[in-house]
Amino acid sequence: MSICDPPIFDKYGTESVVNYMKRVKKYNDVDIKREKYKMLLDFINKWLNYNKKYQLKSLREFRNIRESTLLYNLKHNRNMLRKYGTQIKEKLKFRFHIDDDTDSDDIKDRYILYFTIRALNSIGYTLQCTEIEHRNNTKNKKKQILLVNYYTIKEKKRKPRRKKNDEKLKEMKKIADSIKNDLIEDD
Numbered sequence: 001m002s003i004c005d006p007p008i009f010d011k012y013g014t015e016s017v018v019n020y021m022k023r024v025k026k027y028n029d030v031d032i033k034r035e036k037y038k039m040l041l042d043f044i045n046k047w048l049n050y051n052k053k054y055q056l057k058s059l060r061e062f063r064n065i066r067e068s069t070l071l072y073n074l075k076h077n078r079n080m081l082r083k084y085g086t087q088i089k090e091k092l093k094f095r096f097h098i099d100d101d102t103d104s105d106d107i108k109d110r111y112i113l114y115f116t117i118r119a120l121n122s123i124g125y126t127l128q129c130t131e132i133e134h135r136n137n138t139k140n141k142k143k144q145i146l147l148v149n150y151y152t153i154k155e156k157k158r159k160p161r162r163k164k165n166d167e168k169l170k171e172m173k174k175i176a177d178s179i180k181n182d183l184i185e186d187d
Helices: 017-047 074-092 111-122 163-186
Strands: 125-137 143-155
Touching: 017 074, 017 111, 074 111, 111 125
Parallel strands: none
Antiparallel strands: 125 143
């Protein structure tokens, strides 16, 4: 059985009901995460106007896209926030103050970036901005340095669980210190 197949209880097997319920919970969690991921991926493909041929197949394919490209069509960005904002906020359970009734003048240019950052954070991804210098030669042969923002979606690094190990290390250090003190006292 793969992780995509729903778990089936084998009443004649050796699996307990508790283990079966753990598998069901794990399956439901994975299914919910997959659904949220797909919804955000579809939103980003629609936002960037990618058609079937050129659409992103994963969030990690969103790499080094210029800020000017992302914010090029302000009217489209505002419509995307109004149309999909409420649905995504409810599904991913985060707060954002733009909905269907928000006036266009109240929606700033960069709000779609803020919305995307919050949505990605809720599923364990982040939208990272990198400033890169571009040197342009003008007609006067003066070099101009322009700072351009590029955006990339990356998966957040998970912090390893260390509580149990930290407690064991503390105990081991106490034991080592006590042995060390005993050796010093014996000398």
